Amino acid sequence: MKKFISAAICTAMLFCLAGCEQKESDTVTEFEAAPPFSPLTEIKEGRKNIYLIIKTLNSDYWDVVVDGAKAGGEDFDCNVYYSGSYIESDWESQSRLMNEAAEAGADAVLLAPNDSVKLSADIENVYSKGIKLVLVDTIAITDSYDVCFMTDNLMAGQLASAEMLDQLHKKGYTDNETVQVGVQVCATATQTINERLAGFLQYWSNNAPDNWTVISDIKFNEGDVDRGCQCTEDLLNNYPDIKGVFGSDNVSTTSLAATIKKKERTDIVVVGFDYSSEIASLINSDEYTASSVLQRQFNMSYDGVKTALDLIDGEKMEQKFVDTGITVVNSNNRNSPDVRETLDHNRG
Numbered sequence: 001m002k003k004f005i006s007a008a009i010c011t012a013m014l015f016c017l018a019g020c021e022q023k024e025s026d027t028v029t030e031f032e033a034a035p036p037f038s039p040l041t042e043i044k045e046g047r048k049n050i051y052l053i054i055k056t057l058n059s060d061y062w063d064v065v066v067d068g069a070k071a072g073g074e075d076f077d078c079n080v081y082y083s084g085s086y087i088e089s090d091w092e093s094q095s096r097l098m099n100e101a102a103e104a105g106a107d108a109v110l111l112a113p114n115d116s117v118k119l120s121a122d123i124e125n126v127y128s129k130g131i132k133l134v135l136v137d138t139i140a141i142t143d144s145y146d147v148c149f150m151t152d153n154l155m156a157g158q159l160a161s162a163e164m165l166d167q168l169h170k171k172g173y174t175d176n177e178t179v180q181v182g183v184q185v186c187a188t189a190t191q192t193i194n195e196r197l198a199g200f201l202q203y204w205s206n207n208a209p210d211n212w213t214v215i216s217d218i219k220f221n222e223g224d225v226d227r228g229c230q231c232t233e234d235l236l237n238n239y240p241d242i243k244g245v246f247g248s249d250n251v252s253t254t255s256l257a258a259t260i261k262k263k264e265r266t267d268i269v270v271v272g273f274d275y276s277s278e279i280a281s282l283i284n285s286d287e288y289t290a291s292s293v294l295q296r297q298f299n300m301s302y303d304g305v306k307t308a309l310d311l312i313d314g315e316k317m318e319q320k321f322v323d324t325g326i327t328v329v330n331s332n333n334r335n336s337p338d339v340r341e342t343l344d345h346n347r348g
Contacts, residue, residue, distance in 0.1 A: 031085065031086065031087060031089075031090040031092070031093065032086045032087075033093065034057075034083055034084060034085050034086065034090070034093035034094075034096070034097055035057075035083055036083065036100075037051060037081040037082065037083045037097070037100070037101070037104070038081065038082060038083065039079070039080070039081050040052070040066065040069060040070040040073055040080040040081065040082050041070060041073035041074055041078070041079055041080045043079050044079065047077060047078050047079050048078040048079065048107040048108070048309060048312055049078070049079045049081070049104070049105060049106055049107050049108075050069075050073065050078055050079065050080050050081070050106070050107065050108045050109070050110060050305055050308055050309075051080075051081050051082070051097075051101035051104070051106045051108070051109050051110070052065075052066070052069045052080060052081065052082040052083075052109075052110040052111075052301065053082070053083060053084055053094055053097045053098065053101070053109065053110070053111045053112065054066065054082065054083075054084035054112050055084060055085065055088050055094075055112045055113075055114050055137070055138075055223075056084060056085065056086065056087065056088050056223060056251075057083075057084045057085070057086055058086070059250065059251075060250065060274070060275075060276050060277075061250040061274050061276075061295075061297060062084065062112075062297075064297050064298050064346045065112070065136065065137070065297045065298070065300060065301045066082055066301070067298060067301075068297065068298040068299065068300065068301035068302035068304075068305075069082060069110060069301040069302070069304070069305055071298075071302055072301065072302040072303075072304070072305030072306055073305055075302075075306075076305060076306055076309055078305065078309060080305065081101075081104075083097050084097070084112075085114060087222065087223045087224060088114050088186050088187050088190075088222070088223030088251070089114065089187055089189070089222045089223055090114060091113070091114040091115035091118050091119055091189070094111070094113065094114050094115075094119060094122075095118075095119060095122045098111065098119075098122045098123070098125075098126050099122065099125075099126075101126070101131075102125075102126050102129055102131055106131055107131065107132065107308075107312050108131060108132035108133070108134065108308035108309075108311065108312060109126055109131055109132070109133050109134070110134045110135075110136055110301060110304045110305065110308065111123070111133065111134070111135055111136070111140075112135070112136050112137040112138055113135065113138050113139075113140045113190065114187070114189070114190065115189040115190065116138060116139060116140050116141050116189065116190050116191040116192075117140075117141050117189065118189070119140060120140055120141050120142040120144075123140050123142055123144055123145060124142055124144040127144035127145060127146075128144070132146055132308050132311040132312055133145040133146055134146055134147055134148070134149065134304045134307060134308050134311075135147070135148035135149070135150070136148070136149050136150065136297075136300040136301055136304050137149075137150050137151075137192065137295075137297065137300055138150060138190050138191060138192040139191045139192070139321075140191075141191070146307075146308075146311050146317055147307055147311075147317045147319070147320060147321070147322060148320065148321050148322065149299070149300040149301075149303055149304050149307075149322045149324055150192070150300065150321070150322075150323070150324065151192075151295045151296075151323065151324060151325075151326055152323045152326070153191075153192050153193075153195035153196045153199065154195045154196070154198060154199040155199060155326075156196055156199065156273075156293050156295075156326050157195065157196035157197060157198060157199025157200040157201075157202075157203070157248075158199040158200065158202065158203040159199075159293060159326065159328060160196070160199075160200055160246060160271050160272075160273070160291075160293050160328075161199065161200040161201075161202075161203035161204045161207075161246075162203055162207070163271050163291045163293075163328055163330070164181060164200075164204075164244050164246060164269060164271045164291075165204070165207060165208060165212075167244075167269045167271065167289050167291060167330070168212070168243060168244055168269050170289070171243075171267075171269055171289055173212075173243055175209035175210075175211065175212075176209075176211060177211060178211050178241045179209075179211065179212040179213070179241065179243045179244070180212075180213055180214075180215050180239050180241045180242045180243065180244075181204075181212070181213070181214050181215065181242070181243070181244040181245065181246060182215045182217075182219070182232075182235040182239060182242050182244070182245045182246070183197070183200075183214060183215065183218045183219065183245070183246050183248070184218070184219040184220075184221060184228060184231055184232065184235075184245065184246070184247050184248070184252040184255065184256055185197065185218060185219070185220055185221070185247075185248040185249065185252055186220075186221055186222070186223045186228075186248070186249045186250075186251045186252050187220070187222065187223060187249075188220065192249075193248050193249060196248045196249075196273075197218075197248055200214075200246060200248075201214060215235070215239055215242070217235075217238070217239075219231035219232070219234065219235060219252075221251060221252060221255060223251050224251070225251055225254055225255050225258070227255075228251055228252055228254070228255025228256070229255045229258055229259045229262075231255065232245070232255055232256050232258075232259035232260070233259060233263075236259070236263060236265065242268065243267065243268055243269065244268060244269040244270075244271065245260070245268060245269070245270055245271075246271050246272065247270075247271075247272035247273060248272075248273065249272075249273050249274070250272075250273060250274040250276060252272065252273075253270075253272025253273050253274060253276065253278075253279050253292060254276040254278045254279065256270055256272060257270055257272065257276070257278035257279040257281065257282050257290065258278045260282065260288070261278070261281060261282060261288070266287045266288055266289075268289075269289045269290070269291075270282055270288070270289070270290040270291070271290070271291045271292070271293075272290075272291075272292050272293070273292060273293045273295065274292060274293075274294065274295060275292055275294055275329065275343060275346070279292050283329060283330060283331055283334055284331070284334065286331075289331070290330070290331075291328055291329065291330040292328070292329050292330075293326050293327075293328055294326060294327045294328070294329055294339070294342045294343065294346070295324065295325075295326055295346075296324040296325050296326070296342060296345065296346065297324075297346060298345050298346050299324045299325075299345070300324050303322070303324070327339055327342045329342075329343075
């Protein structure tokens, strides 16, 4: 019975998110145009050309993805170019960049789609031209790609939820206390975020004490840290029983961590994704309680470049999805070999 309730909660909250997204999209937003492709490697004639399109420029997380693609291009002797949008909701820029890459003679495209549905037609168009297409970080709702390197996001969400429960208990909150947990996401148009949230909610509803609840007012920051900080302040101001906050992605986690530290809310547990300086500051502090799910985004693009070249040479992929793995970092294990190795690798 509880599993049925869990599924119902997940479905209802995801529909709530979809409604929130629709409300936001009613307002036309002007985005700064994505820049032209820039070379990541020395460009040499006669080499294969790979084009990387990332979700967000000037981001700690995506800078590591760029580093991985650059290292792959240098190690495997190919030309690598890259560009991306300035904000995660700008899928139109990615659409244009995909077409530009095809027109420029790309042998392969590495894409981290900002919208898993709206970009499907462009993905299918590029794939139909015989261009190898490797997805990184996020899946798309189409079969017209060769392989996707990404985190198992449903499992990652479940792991984040388990970490939240563990940290709340260690913080001293009892099962009989009223505890609320706020949630912030960067976008609702990507399968990545929806799967993480579904995993988080499913594990929570099956394992959390009855008096501990996830606030249904899920905050949506559109990939903007300033907006995310305001979303966090809204949660803190409107929900006096809030004792935990969950960020489904790098931007949300950065916003939550920055605001929690600014407000000196040492009573609140923060669980998020990736390792921005803001969440690292909380994890490395004796005053705060924070954890983060580390992905291996360097591997996503590095292995993506290698695989793209193999595909160009006629090799076939045995699987459509490659799980690049995750590690949870908190104050107890921040200096463990596994965590240090993941952090060092993600720095390229």
